Amino acid sequence: MIKPMTPERYQKFRAVLDRRQPDLTVMTDQVHKNHNLSAIIRTCDAVGIADLHLTQPKEGYRGIRRRSMGSHKYVNVHHYDRVEDTAAHLKQQGFTIIAAHFSEQAIPYHEVDFTQPCALMLGAEKRGISSEAAALADRHIIIPMQGMVASYNVSVAAAVILVEAQRQRLIKGMYDRPKLSVDIYQKTLFQWGYPELARYCDERRLCYPELNDTGQLINPSLWYEKVRASHDSPIDERGH
Template sequence: MTPERYQKFRAVLDRRQPDLTVMTDQVHKNHNLSAIIRTCDAVGIADLHLTQPKEGYRGIRRRSMGSHKYVNVHHYDRVQDTAAHLKQQGFTIYAAHFSEQAIPYHEVDFTQPCALMLGAEKRGISSEAAALADQHIIIPMQGMVASYNVSVAAAVILVEAQRQRLIKGMYDQPKLPEACYRKALFQWGYPELARYCDERRLPYPELNDHGQLINPSLWYEKVRTCKHESIDERGTEHE
């Protein structure tokens, strides 16, 4: 990792908004999900919460989103589980959904901890998901079409959230917890080494102020020593 790339990563992580997120319900087309992830990254969202849809389940695989390494995608089997997790974290859930209670999206205060819930383009969110939302929001339409594509709707609403947060200076100071910040910084800068460590449950090597590994030879030696000790212990137990 070059010093320039390291500083770029830090600048991006400094602007991440851990109290702004997106959750999906029944969004099953990969190109829509990819576009939503791209928008999340663009406005500083670190996490997307994806409820596995009933339709198109086979078409959605975690590895299909591997190129979107800058946004963490969390998978849930039921929208109830997604909503419960976010509400436990203090998020208010705003669902993009046509209903009598819906208000225009720009009337929402997106500077508070909140999650945007999005549904499939044709059917929208499920009735179960609609009941879980704290507030329904809409994008006022002026033409013949009834709604935007889900990925376009996500961009419209999230850019408004970004605008409100920029006005309040919420991008000016780092907000990610230190452990999350350091983990993401290492994973972005050294993805293969991070994968190696994760698979073996090893701690990441430390980085210096320029993003370089601190004494990598010593770290590799410790890894080899631990590996040999583990093999010896298994052999002793076997005997």
């Protein structure tokens, strides 16, 4: 049998999804160190970001699921071959791209309005974002520095900027109401609560069984029988 969600876990998932910010995201340009990517993913989850758009680095990314300590399964990582493709996709979705980048037109990060639909662009720690990526951004921002070092580690910079974005959104009450579409909300809730069964359904292009108000499967026996009848492939005790 499929292990049901506990009421406490169901309510936790609901509370997290209620605060997700689909109009706030992060994109990277050749960030390749696993520990930095893992830390960025953890920060994304912490401030309510559901999606990270990663321009595929030439090296790195191995082991990120382990090092992000579970946050990876709660943040969707989308891969792109070129930063131009990443930017084009986000702009088509209505995002303003705000790049952490030293330039003549850069302004302090806290002067930017992060309550608008926006994507924070981050570059590799030593080189920053590429000239191509900088040209694609709508705004450039910096974190003012007071010491000898010229910049923060990229994952630290991500945390500093995203906490400011969270602060602005909290003031505006943007975490007080669900913002995800109903379809995405319900799909994600099921995937988090029943990952093995969701994977089984996805592999076979099956609709997820319905959940009741406490997160339990509605009439699972009937759903199993329909699956067996239509696919002649019974689910074993692990949901496969």
